[in-house]
Amino acid sequence: MAPKAYYSIHPKFHVSVDCIIFGFEDGELSLLLLKRNFEPARGQWSLMGGFVEEGESTDAAARRVVAELTGLNDLYMSQVHTYGAPDRDPGERVVSVAYYALVDIKKYNRELVDAHNAFWVNLPEVPPLIFDHGTMVEDALRFMRYQASVKPVGINLLPEEFTLTQLQTLYEAIFGQSMDKRNFRKRIASMDYIEKTGRVDKTMSRRGAALYRFNPDKYHEQSIFKI
Amino acid sequence: MAPKAYYSIHPKFHVSVDCIIFGFEDGELSLLLLKRNFEPARGQWSLMGGFVEEGESTDAAARRVVAELTGLNDLYMSQVHTYGAPDRDPGERVVSVAYYALVDIKKYNRELVDAHNAFWVNLPEVPPLIFDHGTMVEDALRFMRYQASVKPVGINLLPEEFTLTQLQTLYEAIFGQSMDKRNFRKRIASMDYIEKTGRVDKTMSRRGAALYRFNPDKYHEQSIFKI
DNA sequence: TCAAAAGTGTTAATAGTACACCCATGA
Protein backbone atom coordinates (compact mmCIF):
# COMPACT_ATOMS: atom_id res chain seq x y z
CA MET A 1 0.00 0.00 0.00
CA ALA A 2 2.48 2.61 1.15
CA PRO A 3 5.39 2.48 -1.25
CA LYS A 4 8.63 2.05 0.62
CA ALA A 5 10.13 5.00 -1.24
CA TYR A 6 7.56 7.36 0.29
CA TYR A 7 9.34 6.95 3.59
CA SER A 8 12.86 5.95 2.68
CA ILE A 9 13.86 9.09 0.83
CA HIS A 10 13.48 10.95 4.13
CA PRO A 11 16.00 11.01 6.96
CA LYS A 12 15.60 9.33 10.32
CA PHE A 13 16.61 10.79 13.65
CA HIS A 14 17.18 9.61 17.16
CA VAL A 15 14.19 10.41 19.32
CA SER A 16 14.68 10.85 23.04
CA VAL A 17 12.63 11.77 26.07
CA ASP A 18 13.80 14.12 28.80
CA CYS A 19 12.04 14.15 32.14
CA ILE A 20 11.52 17.06 34.49
CA ILE A 21 10.93 15.27 37.80
CA PHE A 22 9.34 17.48 40.45
CA GLY A 23 9.40 16.76 44.16
CA PHE A 24 8.28 18.76 47.20
CA GLU A 25 9.99 18.94 50.58
CA ASP A 26 10.38 21.53 53.34
CA GLY A 27 8.12 23.99 51.59
CA GLU A 28 10.18 23.98 48.38
CA LEU A 29 9.77 22.45 44.96
CA SER A 30 12.79 20.50 43.83
CA LEU A 31 14.03 18.74 40.73
CA LEU A 32 15.77 15.40 40.40
CA LEU A 33 18.89 16.12 38.33
CA LEU A 34 21.83 14.03 37.17
CA LYS A 35 25.39 15.03 37.80
CA ARG A 36 26.61 13.16 34.75
CA ASN A 37 29.40 10.63 35.32
CA PHE A 38 29.04 9.43 31.73
CA GLU A 39 29.44 10.83 28.22
CA PRO A 40 28.37 13.00 26.56
CA ALA A 41 28.80 16.09 28.74
CA ARG A 42 30.36 14.20 31.64
CA GLY A 43 30.58 16.29 34.79
CA GLN A 44 27.72 18.59 33.84
CA TRP A 45 24.16 18.68 35.16
CA SER A 46 21.28 17.36 33.08
CA LEU A 47 17.75 16.05 33.18
CA MET A 48 17.16 12.29 33.24
CA GLY A 49 16.59 11.19 29.67
CA GLY A 50 16.80 8.26 27.33
CA PHE A 51 16.24 7.17 23.79
CA VAL A 52 12.92 5.89 22.50
CA GLU A 53 13.36 2.24 21.53
CA GLU A 54 11.80 0.13 18.77
CA GLY A 55 8.17 -0.68 19.46
CA GLU A 56 8.02 1.74 22.38
CA SER A 57 5.81 4.84 22.46
CA THR A 58 7.31 8.13 23.58
CA ASP A 59 4.97 8.06 26.60
CA ALA A 60 6.20 4.59 27.53
CA ALA A 61 9.81 5.66 27.09
CA ALA A 62 9.27 8.55 29.48
CA ARG A 63 7.73 6.22 32.08
CA ARG A 64 10.57 3.73 31.65
CA VAL A 65 13.22 6.40 32.05
CA VAL A 66 11.63 7.85 35.19
CA ALA A 67 11.14 4.38 36.69
CA GLU A 68 14.78 3.55 35.95
CA LEU A 69 15.86 6.45 38.11
CA THR A 70 13.22 6.51 40.85
CA GLY A 71 11.87 2.95 40.98
CA LEU A 72 8.35 4.44 40.74
CA ASN A 73 5.95 3.21 38.07
CA ASP A 74 2.61 4.95 38.49
CA LEU A 75 3.54 8.59 38.56
CA TYR A 76 1.50 11.44 37.25
CA MET A 77 3.23 12.43 34.01
CA SER A 78 2.41 14.81 31.21
CA GLN A 79 4.00 15.66 27.89
CA VAL A 80 5.26 19.24 27.85
CA HIS A 81 6.79 20.08 24.47
CA THR A 82 9.03 18.71 21.76
CA TYR A 83 12.43 20.22 21.03
CA GLY A 84 13.48 19.80 17.44
CA ALA A 85 16.27 22.25 16.67
CA PRO A 86 18.81 20.45 14.46
CA ASP A 87 21.79 21.42 16.62
CA ARG A 88 20.25 21.10 20.07
CA ASP A 89 22.43 18.08 20.87
CA PRO A 90 25.98 18.83 19.69
CA GLY A 91 26.75 15.12 19.30
CA GLU A 92 24.18 13.95 16.81
CA ARG A 93 20.77 15.07 15.78
CA VAL A 94 18.24 14.10 18.45
CA VAL A 95 14.63 15.21 18.59
CA SER A 96 13.58 15.25 22.22
CA VAL A 97 10.13 15.08 23.77
CA ALA A 98 9.97 16.55 27.28
CA TYR A 99 7.69 15.18 30.00
CA TYR A 100 7.21 16.27 33.56
CA ALA A 101 6.58 13.88 36.45
CA LEU A 102 5.31 14.50 39.98
CA VAL A 103 6.87 12.43 42.76
CA ASP A 104 6.05 12.01 46.42
CA ILE A 105 9.59 12.65 47.53
CA LYS A 106 9.28 10.18 50.43
CA LYS A 107 8.86 7.27 48.05
CA TYR A 108 11.67 7.24 45.54
CA ASN A 109 14.29 4.52 45.57
CA ARG A 110 17.41 5.98 47.11
CA GLU A 111 19.77 3.29 45.82
CA LEU A 112 18.72 3.84 42.22
CA VAL A 113 19.06 7.60 42.55
CA ASP A 114 22.51 7.28 44.12
CA ALA A 115 23.57 4.77 41.46
CA HIS A 116 22.69 7.35 38.79
CA ASN A 117 24.56 10.07 40.67
CA ALA A 118 21.32 12.03 40.86
CA PHE A 119 20.32 14.68 43.39
CA TRP A 120 17.26 16.58 44.46
CA VAL A 121 17.95 20.27 43.88
CA ASN A 122 15.68 23.05 45.12
CA LEU A 123 14.21 24.94 42.20
CA PRO A 124 15.79 28.32 42.93
CA GLU A 125 19.18 26.61 43.12
CA VAL A 126 19.02 24.66 39.86
CA PRO A 127 22.48 24.88 38.24
CA PRO A 128 23.03 25.53 34.51
CA LEU A 129 21.99 22.44 32.57
CA ILE A 130 23.33 20.93 29.34
CA PHE A 131 21.89 21.56 25.88
CA ASP A 132 18.38 23.04 26.04
CA HIS A 133 17.50 21.36 29.34
CA GLY A 134 17.25 24.73 31.08
CA THR A 135 14.56 25.80 28.65
CA MET A 136 12.80 22.49 29.17
CA VAL A 137 12.68 23.12 32.91
CA GLU A 138 11.24 26.60 32.41
CA ASP A 139 8.60 25.31 30.02
CA ALA A 140 7.72 22.37 32.27
CA LEU A 141 7.37 24.59 35.33
CA ARG A 142 5.12 27.01 33.47
CA PHE A 143 2.99 24.15 32.16
CA MET A 144 2.84 22.37 35.52
CA ARG A 145 1.72 25.64 37.15
CA TYR A 146 -0.98 26.01 34.56
CA GLN A 147 -2.21 22.47 35.07
CA ALA A 148 -2.12 22.91 38.84
CA SER A 149 -4.31 25.98 38.44
CA VAL A 150 -7.06 24.06 36.64
CA LYS A 151 -6.88 20.60 38.16
CA PRO A 152 -5.54 19.13 41.39
CA VAL A 153 -2.39 17.54 39.92
CA GLY A 154 -0.28 19.02 42.69
CA ILE A 155 -1.64 16.43 45.10
CA ASN A 156 0.65 13.91 43.41
CA LEU A 157 3.54 15.65 45.17
CA LEU A 158 2.10 14.81 48.61
CA PRO A 159 1.54 11.53 50.46
CA GLU A 160 -1.90 9.90 50.10
CA GLU A 161 -2.97 11.62 53.32
CA PHE A 162 -2.02 15.21 53.95
CA THR A 163 -2.95 18.14 56.14
CA LEU A 164 -4.39 21.39 54.84
CA THR A 165 -1.26 23.19 55.99
CA GLN A 166 0.86 20.85 53.86
CA LEU A 167 -1.46 21.41 50.91
CA GLN A 168 -1.31 25.17 51.27
CA THR A 169 2.48 25.17 51.60
CA LEU A 170 2.61 23.08 48.42
CA TYR A 171 0.45 25.52 46.46
CA GLU A 172 2.46 28.44 47.78
CA ALA A 173 5.61 26.71 46.50
CA ILE A 174 4.05 25.96 43.11
CA PHE A 175 2.82 29.50 42.52
CA GLY A 176 5.60 31.25 44.38
CA GLN A 177 3.28 33.40 46.49
CA SER A 178 1.80 33.17 49.94
CA MET A 179 -1.95 32.70 50.31
CA ASP A 180 -4.53 33.62 52.90
CA LYS A 181 -5.21 30.64 55.17
CA ARG A 182 -8.96 31.21 55.53
CA ASN A 183 -9.58 31.80 51.84
CA PHE A 184 -7.48 28.79 50.97
CA ARG A 185 -9.35 26.47 53.34
CA LYS A 186 -12.69 27.84 52.17
CA ARG A 187 -11.73 26.98 48.57
CA ILE A 188 -10.63 23.48 49.55
CA ALA A 189 -13.84 22.97 51.53
CA SER A 190 -15.81 23.63 48.34
CA MET A 191 -13.99 20.77 46.59
CA ASP A 192 -15.92 17.69 47.59
CA TYR A 193 -13.23 15.47 46.09
CA ILE A 194 -10.81 16.48 48.85
CA GLU A 195 -12.20 14.69 51.87
CA LYS A 196 -11.32 14.25 55.54
CA THR A 197 -10.04 10.80 56.39
CA GLY A 198 -10.89 11.15 60.07
CA ARG A 199 -7.29 10.51 60.99
CA VAL A 200 -5.09 13.12 62.63
CA ASP A 201 -1.45 14.03 62.09
CA LYS A 202 0.31 14.78 65.35
CA THR A 203 3.84 15.16 64.01
CA MET A 204 3.67 18.89 63.36
CA SER A 205 1.69 20.19 66.32
CA ARG A 206 0.52 19.23 69.79
CA ARG A 207 -3.04 19.83 68.81
CA GLY A 208 -2.88 17.67 65.69
CA ALA A 209 -4.16 18.45 62.18
CA ALA A 210 -6.93 16.66 60.30
CA LEU A 211 -5.72 14.47 57.46
CA TYR A 212 -7.34 14.70 54.03
CA ARG A 213 -7.19 12.59 50.91
CA PHE A 214 -7.98 13.07 47.24
CA ASN A 215 -10.98 11.04 46.06
CA PRO A 216 -10.52 10.45 42.32
CA ASP A 217 -14.04 9.02 41.92
CA LYS A 218 -15.63 12.19 43.21
CA TYR A 219 -13.38 14.20 40.94
CA HIS A 220 -14.73 14.63 37.46
CA GLU A 221 -13.11 17.04 35.04
CA GLN A 222 -15.36 20.03 34.77
CA SER A 223 -12.94 22.34 32.99
CA ILE A 224 -13.71 23.21 29.40
CA PHE A 225 -10.04 23.59 28.73
CA LYS A 226 -8.55 20.15 29.23
CA ILE A 227 -4.94 20.37 28.17
CA MET B 1 33.58 13.79 23.45
CA ALA B 2 30.32 11.96 22.89
CA PRO B 3 31.25 8.40 21.94
CA LYS B 4 29.54 7.43 18.73
CA ALA B 5 28.25 4.25 20.39
CA TYR B 6 26.23 6.30 22.86
CA TYR B 7 23.91 7.22 20.03
CA SER B 8 24.34 4.44 17.51
CA ILE B 9 23.03 1.57 19.60
CA HIS B 10 19.66 3.31 19.60
CA PRO B 11 17.12 3.26 16.77
CA LYS B 12 16.23 6.15 14.53
CA PHE B 13 12.76 7.04 13.35
CA HIS B 14 11.18 9.19 10.73
CA VAL B 15 9.95 12.43 12.25
CA SER B 16 7.09 14.25 10.61
CA VAL B 17 4.97 17.31 11.20
CA ASP B 18 1.20 17.43 10.72
CA CYS B 19 -0.55 20.76 10.47
CA ILE B 20 -4.03 21.66 11.59
CA ILE B 21 -4.75 24.71 9.43
CA PHE B 22 -7.67 26.79 10.70
CA GLY B 23 -9.60 29.29 8.62
CA PHE B 24 -12.72 31.37 9.27
CA GLU B 25 -15.47 32.19 6.80
CA ASP B 26 -19.22 32.81 6.94
CA GLY B 27 -19.30 32.52 10.70
CA GLU B 28 -17.71 29.07 10.74
CA LEU B 29 -14.28 27.72 11.54
CA SER B 30 -12.89 25.49 8.85
CA LEU B 31 -9.91 23.23 8.30
CA LEU B 32 -7.74 22.84 5.23
CA LEU B 33 -7.68 19.10 4.52
CA LEU B 34 -6.17 16.94 1.79
CA LYS B 35 -8.18 14.49 -0.19
CA ARG B 36 -5.16 12.29 -0.81
CA ASN B 37 -4.43 11.47 -4.45
CA PHE B 38 -1.14 9.86 -3.42
CA GLU B 39 0.04 6.95 -1.29
CA PRO B 40 -0.18 5.96 1.46
CA ALA B 41 -3.93 6.04 2.18
CA ARG B 42 -4.82 7.34 -1.28
CA GLY B 43 -8.44 8.48 -1.48
CA GLN B 44 -8.75 9.21 2.22
CA TRP B 45 -8.77 12.54 4.03
CA SER B 46 -5.76 13.72 6.00
CA LEU B 47 -4.00 16.71 7.43
CA MET B 48 -1.21 18.37 5.49
CA GLY B 49 2.05 16.93 6.71
CA GLY B 50 5.61 16.24 5.76
CA PHE B 51 8.85 14.78 6.99
CA VAL B 52 11.41 16.77 8.90
CA GLU B 53 14.54 17.01 6.77
CA GLU B 54 18.24 17.08 7.66
CA GLY B 55 19.28 20.34 9.24
CA GLU B 56 15.70 21.51 9.58
CA SER B 57 13.98 22.14 12.92
CA THR B 58 10.52 20.72 13.50
CA ASP B 59 9.19 24.28 13.69
CA ALA B 60 10.75 25.10 10.32
CA ALA B 61 9.38 21.91 8.82
CA ALA B 62 5.88 22.86 9.95
CA ARG B 63 6.24 26.32 8.39
CA ARG B 64 7.60 24.84 5.18
CA VAL B 65 4.76 22.34 4.92
CA VAL B 66 2.08 24.97 5.50
CA ALA B 67 3.70 27.36 3.03
CA GLU B 68 3.87 24.58 0.44
CA LEU B 69 0.11 24.23 0.62
CA THR B 70 -1.05 27.80 1.19
CA GLY B 71 1.74 29.98 -0.18
CA LEU B 72 1.72 31.84 3.14
CA ASN B 73 4.92 32.30 5.11
CA ASP B 74 4.22 34.40 8.19
CA LEU B 75 1.35 32.61 9.80
CA TYR B 76 0.66 32.33 13.49
CA MET B 77 1.66 28.76 14.37
CA SER B 78 1.99 26.83 17.58
CA GLN B 79 3.14 23.36 18.48
CA VAL B 80 0.30 21.29 19.92
CA HIS B 81 1.53 17.83 20.89
CA THR B 82 3.72 14.97 19.74
CA TYR B 83 2.27 11.62 18.77
CA GLY B 84 4.66 8.77 19.39
CA ALA B 85 2.69 5.51 19.40
CA PRO B 86 4.81 2.89 17.58
CA ASP B 87 1.95 1.81 15.29
CA ARG B 88 0.31 5.16 14.62
CA ASP B 89 1.41 5.05 10.97
CA PRO B 90 0.75 1.55 9.63
CA GLY B 91 3.46 1.93 6.98
CA GLU B 92 6.57 2.59 9.01
CA ARG B 93 7.28 4.04 12.39
CA VAL B 94 6.87 7.82 12.27
CA VAL B 95 6.90 10.13 15.27
CA SER B 96 4.76 13.13 14.41
CA VAL B 97 4.73 16.61 15.89
CA ALA B 98 1.42 18.44 15.40
CA TYR B 99 1.19 22.20 14.87
CA TYR B 100 -1.79 24.41 14.34
CA ALA B 101 -1.80 27.42 12.01
CA LEU B 102 -4.23 30.32 11.71
CA VAL B 103 -4.94 31.61 8.21
CA ASP B 104 -6.82 34.63 6.91
CA ILE B 105 -8.89 32.59 4.50
CA LYS B 106 -8.92 35.41 1.93
CA LYS B 107 -5.20 35.15 1.42
CA TYR B 108 -4.24 31.59 0.65
CA ASN B 109 -2.97 30.61 -2.78
CA ARG B 110 -5.80 28.89 -4.59
CA GLU B 111 -3.61 27.27 -7.24
CA LEU B 112 -1.40 25.58 -4.66
CA VAL B 113 -4.39 24.34 -2.69
CA ASP B 114 -6.04 22.96 -5.82
CA ALA B 115 -2.78 21.35 -6.93
CA HIS B 116 -2.68 19.47 -3.62
CA ASN B 117 -6.31 18.45 -3.96
CA ALA B 118 -7.02 20.25 -0.69
CA PHE B 119 -10.32 21.70 0.50
CA TRP B 120 -11.61 23.95 3.23
CA VAL B 121 -14.04 21.90 5.31
CA ASN B 122 -16.30 23.40 7.97
CA LEU B 123 -15.39 22.01 11.38
CA PRO B 124 -18.68 20.27 12.11
CA GLU B 125 -18.41 18.53 8.76
CA VAL B 126 -14.84 17.24 9.06
CA PRO B 127 -14.79 13.69 7.64
CA PRO B 128 -12.98 10.76 9.28
CA LEU B 129 -9.23 11.28 8.89
CA ILE B 130 -6.39 8.79 8.50
CA PHE B 131 -4.24 7.45 11.32
CA ASP B 132 -4.52 9.58 14.46
CA HIS B 133 -5.25 12.80 12.57
CA GLY B 134 -8.74 13.00 14.07
CA THR B 135 -7.24 13.07 17.56
CA MET B 136 -4.77 15.70 16.43
CA VAL B 137 -7.64 17.91 15.27
CA GLU B 138 -9.46 17.52 18.60
CA ASP B 139 -6.31 18.32 20.56
CA ALA B 140 -5.46 21.28 18.33
CA LEU B 141 -8.96 22.71 18.63
CA ARG B 142 -8.91 22.41 22.40
CA PHE B 143 -5.49 24.02 22.58
CA MET B 144 -6.38 26.78 20.12
CA ARG B 145 -9.50 27.55 22.18
CA TYR B 146 -7.42 27.74 25.30
CA GLN B 147 -4.89 30.08 23.69
CA ALA B 148 -7.70 32.22 22.26
CA SER B 149 -9.10 32.54 25.79
CA VAL B 150 -5.88 34.00 27.18
CA LYS B 151 -4.41 35.93 24.26
CA PRO B 152 -5.79 37.46 21.08
CA VAL B 153 -4.47 34.82 18.68
CA GLY B 154 -7.87 34.56 17.01
CA ILE B 155 -7.24 37.86 15.26
CA ASN B 156 -4.89 35.98 12.93
CA LEU B 157 -7.99 34.46 11.34
CA LEU B 158 -9.27 37.91 10.29
CA PRO B 159 -7.98 40.51 7.83
CA GLU B 160 -5.73 43.26 9.23
CA GLU B 161 -8.79 45.47 9.61
CA PHE B 162 -12.02 44.04 10.93
CA THR B 163 -15.33 45.15 12.38
CA LEU B 164 -16.46 44.30 15.89
CA THR B 165 -19.27 42.21 14.44
CA GLN B 166 -16.73 40.12 12.54
CA LEU B 167 -14.64 39.75 15.68
CA GLN B 168 -17.62 38.65 17.74
CA THR B 169 -18.76 36.17 15.11
CA LEU B 170 -15.23 34.76 15.13
CA TYR B 171 -15.17 34.29 18.90
CA GLU B 172 -18.62 32.74 18.79
CA ALA B 173 -17.32 30.26 16.22
CA ILE B 174 -14.19 29.50 18.25
CA PHE B 175 -16.05 28.87 21.50
CA GLY B 176 -19.20 27.48 19.94
CA GLN B 177 -21.54 29.77 21.85
CA SER B 178 -23.26 33.05 21.18
CA MET B 179 -22.24 36.09 23.18
CA ASP B 180 -23.97 39.25 24.31
CA LYS B 181 -23.14 42.11 21.95
CA ARG B 182 -22.87 44.81 24.62
CA ASN B 183 -20.78 42.75 26.98
CA PHE B 184 -18.51 41.68 24.13
CA ARG B 185 -17.94 45.24 22.96
CA LYS B 186 -17.36 46.40 26.51
CA ARG B 187 -14.63 43.77 26.90
CA ILE B 188 -13.00 44.75 23.60
CA ALA B 189 -13.16 48.42 24.54
CA SER B 190 -11.07 47.62 27.63
CA MET B 191 -8.33 46.17 25.42
CA ASP B 192 -6.29 49.16 24.37
CA TYR B 193 -4.36 47.02 21.87
CA ILE B 194 -7.47 46.71 19.71
CA GLU B 195 -7.79 50.15 18.21
CA LYS B 196 -10.06 51.97 15.78
CA THR B 197 -8.43 52.67 12.44
CA GLY B 198 -10.86 55.49 11.62
CA ARG B 199 -11.86 53.69 8.45
CA VAL B 200 -15.35 52.31 7.90
CA ASP B 201 -16.55 49.11 6.29
CA LYS B 202 -19.66 49.66 4.16
CA THR B 203 -19.93 46.19 2.64
CA MET B 204 -22.15 44.71 5.34
CA SER B 205 -24.53 47.55 6.15
CA ARG B 206 -25.76 50.84 4.82
CA ARG B 207 -24.67 52.60 7.97
CA GLY B 208 -21.16 51.20 7.89
CA ALA B 209 -19.15 49.68 10.73
CA ALA B 210 -15.98 51.04 12.29
CA LEU B 211 -12.85 49.10 11.38
CA TYR B 212 -10.39 48.03 14.09
CA ARG B 213 -6.89 46.67 14.04
CA PHE B 214 -4.64 44.80 16.45
CA ASN B 215 -1.70 46.84 17.69
CA PRO B 216 1.05 44.39 18.63
CA ASP B 217 3.19 47.10 20.24
CA LYS B 218 0.45 48.01 22.68
CA TYR B 219 -0.06 44.35 23.40
CA HIS B 220 2.27 43.01 26.05
CA GLU B 221 1.73 39.57 27.53
CA GLN B 222 0.35 40.05 30.99
CA SER B 223 -0.76 36.48 31.53
CA ILE B 224 1.09 34.46 34.12
CA PHE B 225 0.33 31.33 32.18
CA LYS B 226 2.16 31.70 28.90
CA ILE B 227 1.84 28.38 27.16
C1' DT C 1 0.89 28.12 81.71
C1' DC C 2 2.54 28.83 77.52
C1' DA C 3 4.34 28.05 72.98
C1' DA C 4 3.06 26.50 68.50
C1' DA C 5 0.30 25.13 64.96
C1' DA C 6 -4.88 24.38 63.83
C1' DG C 7 -8.98 26.15 62.95
C1' DT C 8 -12.78 29.52 61.95
C1' DG C 9 -16.73 34.29 59.36
C1' DT C 10 -17.74 38.62 57.74
C1' DT C 11 -17.36 42.53 54.81
C1' DA C 12 -15.78 45.06 50.75
C1' DA C 13 -14.36 45.15 46.04
C1' DT C 14 -14.39 43.39 41.61
C1' DA C 15 -15.77 40.92 37.70
C1' DG C 16 -19.22 38.94 35.12
C1' DT C 17 -23.97 38.49 33.40
C1' DA C 18 -28.52 39.77 31.87
C1' DC C 19 -31.19 42.70 29.34
C1' DA C 20 -33.77 46.38 24.99
C1' DC C 21 -33.76 50.23 22.48
C1' DC C 22 -32.12 54.11 19.23
C1' DC C 23 -29.00 55.32 15.14
C1' DA C 24 -27.43 55.98 10.45
C1' DT C 25 -27.89 54.99 5.83
C1' DG C 26 -28.97 53.72 0.88
C1' DA C 27 -32.33 51.77 -1.72
Place this chain on the structure above:
DNA sequence: TCATGGGTGTACTATTAACACTTTTGA
Protein backbone atom coordinates in the same frame (compact mmCIF):
# COMPACT_ATOMS: atom_id res chain seq x y z
C1' DT D 1 -39.84 55.57 4.73
C1' DC D 2 -38.17 51.49 5.97
C1' DA D 3 -35.24 47.54 6.31
C1' DT D 4 -30.74 46.35 7.90
C1' DG D 5 -26.90 45.96 10.61
C1' DG D 6 -24.29 49.30 14.02
C1' DG D 7 -24.02 51.04 18.28
C1' DT D 8 -24.92 52.09 23.39
C1' DG D 9 -25.74 51.79 29.69
C1' DT D 10 -27.46 50.08 33.96
C1' DA D 11 -28.75 46.92 37.61
C1' DC D 12 -27.98 42.45 39.59
C1' DT D 13 -25.26 38.42 40.87
C1' DA D 14 -21.27 35.76 41.77
C1' DT D 15 -16.62 35.53 42.79
C1' DT D 16 -12.55 36.92 44.93
C1' DA D 17 -9.79 39.40 48.34
C1' DA D 18 -8.87 41.39 52.78
C1' DC D 19 -8.60 40.82 57.48
C1' DA D 20 -7.57 38.70 63.40
C1' DC D 21 -8.71 36.06 66.94
C1' DT D 22 -9.78 31.50 69.54
C1' DT D 23 -8.72 26.50 70.23
C1' DT D 24 -6.12 22.51 71.51
C1' DT D 25 -2.54 20.17 73.66
C1' DG D 26 2.00 18.32 75.34
C1' DA D 27 5.96 19.82 77.47
